[in-house]
Amino acid sequence: MPRLKLQTVINAPIAVVFDLSRSVDLHKISTTHTNERAVAGKTEGLMDLNDSVTWQARHLGITQRLSSKITTFNRPYFFADEMVQGAFKNFRHEHIFTEENGQAVMTDIFDYTSPFGMLGRLADSLFLSRYMYKLLAERNRIVKAFAEDPDKYKKILL
Template structure:
């Protein structure tokens, strides 16, 4: 099972970074290149414990749907979302937030299993892990940009 682990240092309050990370509206901004939209479940504002969202977007030239659910939630410290249905066989994305002297360390741990067994392993090696890493890095950069400026006021944090 491939694992992607990213560490992002953000010069902002831990609670703000936590809330931006679970913002449906900010997620839409961070994946604009895939035309993702939330079509069911929580479709705007903040997603919370035991809530789900269904995303529709274009990846690799194919329109896909993905439903995830928040399965673990400890306000401002961590939350985990897991795939309920979608193109992967499974995935689990842990979001961990640690207060630092001058801000927050945001840790992403993304474990996934590709579909199609052997072909999925080849896809992981050839392109999928790089693609997913890039998507997560771009998302984290947007969170960082919004948190370290007044842009966070542009998104619904209710």
Template structure:
């Protein structure tokens, strides 16, 4: 099992960051490089516990489909999704949110395993882990930018 751990500090309210992290429309904007689209299940708005979403995207030159399900959610502190169908042998993504000094720390724990035994393990180690980390960082960058810009606008109007 390969694990990616990321912490993203965001100067915004935990509720706002939590909602942006489960916003299907924002996710699609953050993945424009792979043309990721929600095609089944929840395809717009905020995904909730026990809902699924099926994504279609082009990764590594190959059209792929991935179906995930939110298996747990505690607003606004965490939610977890797992892969039901897709290219991975298994995938689990924990999204954790902590309030700290008026800001939010968004934590991603992304665990995955590739098929094909030892060949998949080599592919993970030498390529896929970095590819997935960059993919998550791009998503987190847009969440941070959106949350902080909305938060600053709110502060100016107060």
């Protein structure tokens, strides 16, 4: 089971970073390159405990649907979303927020299991882990860009 961990330091209030991280609207912006769109469940606004969303996107040349649900929530410090249905055998994405020296530190821990046993593990080592890491890094880049610009984040959060 691969585990991806990213840490992003953001010069913004922790509550702003937390809320942007659970925004369906900002997620859509961060995944424009995959044509990701929310097609069921919570399709706009901020996700809360027990909210679910189904995303449709094109990844690795294949159009896919993935449904996830917020299973743990402690604003503004932590939330986790888990796959309910989709291409992975399972996944859990933990979003951890702390403050250091007046900045928000956003830590993502993404655990997943690919389908297809040994073939899935081979795909993980050859390309899938790297692909997933890049998706998360792009998402974090967008969260940081919006969180550090009040004009941008107010358009998403207000």
